[in-house]
Amino acid sequence: NAGVMQNPRHLVRRRGQEARLRCSPMKGHSHVYWYRQLPEEGLKFMVYLQKENIIDESGMPKERFSAEFPKEGPSILRIQQVVRGDSAAYFCASSPGQGYSTEAFFGQGTRLTVV
Amino acid sequence: AQSVTQLDSQVPVFEEAPVELRCNYSSSVSVYLFWYVQYPNQGLQLLLKYLSGSTLVESINGFEAEFNKSQTSFHLRKPSVHISDTAEYFCAVSGFTGGGNKLTFGTGTQLKVEL
Numbered sequence: 001n002a003g004v005m006q007n008p009r010h011l012v013r014r015r016g017q018e019a020r021l022r023c024s025p026m027k028g029h030s031h032v033y034w035y036r037q038l039p040e041e042g043l044k045f046m047v048y049l050q051k052e053n054i055i056d057e058s059g060m061p062k063e064r065f066s067a068e069f070p071k072e073g074p075s076i077l078r079i080q081q082v083v084r085g086d087s088a089a090y091f092c093a094s095s096p097g098q099g100y101s102t103e104a105f106f107g108q109g110t111r112l113t114v115v
Numbered sequence: 116a117q118s119v120t121q122l123d124s125q126v127p128v129f130e131e132a133p134v135e136l137r138c139n140y141s142s143s144v145s146v147y148l149f150w151y152v153q154y155p156n157q158g159l160q161l162l163l164k165y166l167s168g169s170t171l172v173e174s175i176n177g178f179e180a181e182f183n184k185s186q187t188s189f190h191l192r193k194p195s196v197h198i199s200d201t202a203e204y205f206c207a208v209s210g211f212t213g214g215g216n217k218l219t220f221g222t223g224t225q226l227k228v229e230l
Contacts, residue, residue: 004158033217042119042205042220043159056217091158095216104216106151106158 002027004094004107005074012113013082021077021110025094032075033104034067037089049075082114117142119206121221128196129229136191136224138180138206146210148189149218150180153203162204165189176200201228 005024013019025032030051035043048056049069060067064082069075079086089111093104118141128134140146147166151159163174170182180191189206203225207218 006158031216035218035220040222042121042222043218045217045219048217093159093218103161103164104218106160108156108158111156 004029004092004105006090006092006107006110008110009108010111010113012115014115015083016081019079019082019086019112019114021079021090021092021112022074023077023092023094023107024074025092026096026105029094029096029105031095031097032069033093033095034075034077035091035093037091037109039088043091046077079112082112084114087112087114117144117146117208117210117219119208119219119221121206121224123224124222125225125227127227127229130198131195133194134192134196134200134226136204136206136226138189138191138221140187140189140206140208142187142208142210144210146208148180148182149207149209150174150178150189150191151205151207151220153205153223155202159205162191196226196228198228198230200226202226 032049034046037043045059047060047067064080066078089109091109093106095104120139149164150162152162153159163172165172165182173179178193203223205223206221209218
């Protein structure tokens with residue numbers, strides 16, 4: 001059973017370009033969470049999705065950021081018109097259910113560098 | 116709202132010495148508590164968790180943590196560390212906030228084990 005797969009592992013974008021980060025959850029998991037880790041900081045929650053639904057996006061910046069988790073395929077975190085401050089590691093986690101005690105499994109992250 | 120405080124950003128320790136990484140939390144609801152470990156350029160791996168029952172929880176590699184409700188703490192301890200324990204350790208909480216298994220993380224403690 002493969003773990004949570006994120007790609008690409010490293011992504012370099014010029015200011016103003018778009019960044020697309022992909023996350024394939026573990027087999028059988030229908031809940032996905034995105035977190036952002038800025039340098040020297042802990043992980044900050046961004047968004048929580050179930051298949052075809054955004055459940056909680058309270059941590060998403062209001063502009064330029066969007067997320068989806070379609071019926072088929074991976075979850076996508078999209079950042080439009082990237083700026084230097086978007087440089088960070090973006091982690092995806094998945095869980096099989098929404099029980100509060102359900103363990104979330106993390107991917108290895110995508111490290112975005114904006115130049 | 117929930118918050119997690121890890122007061123020590125870095126903890127240097129000699130191999131085979133004991134170590135304690137401190138974690139305090141704040142929450143208006145009941146919480147579940149977690150410790151994650153992150154090795155360089157890797158994702159997060161669950162080290163141990165407290166859900167209910169015994170307040171002392173242990174991991175397979177010798178770490179333990181004790182949930183102290185009155186002090187709102189969940190400190191991580193190991194009686195004898197190894198070089199391979201060098202990593203960043205994150206304390207996290209999740210709770211009954213309607214956000215599924217959304218985690219709130221501390222800022223992390225870098226454990227550096229020296230010979």
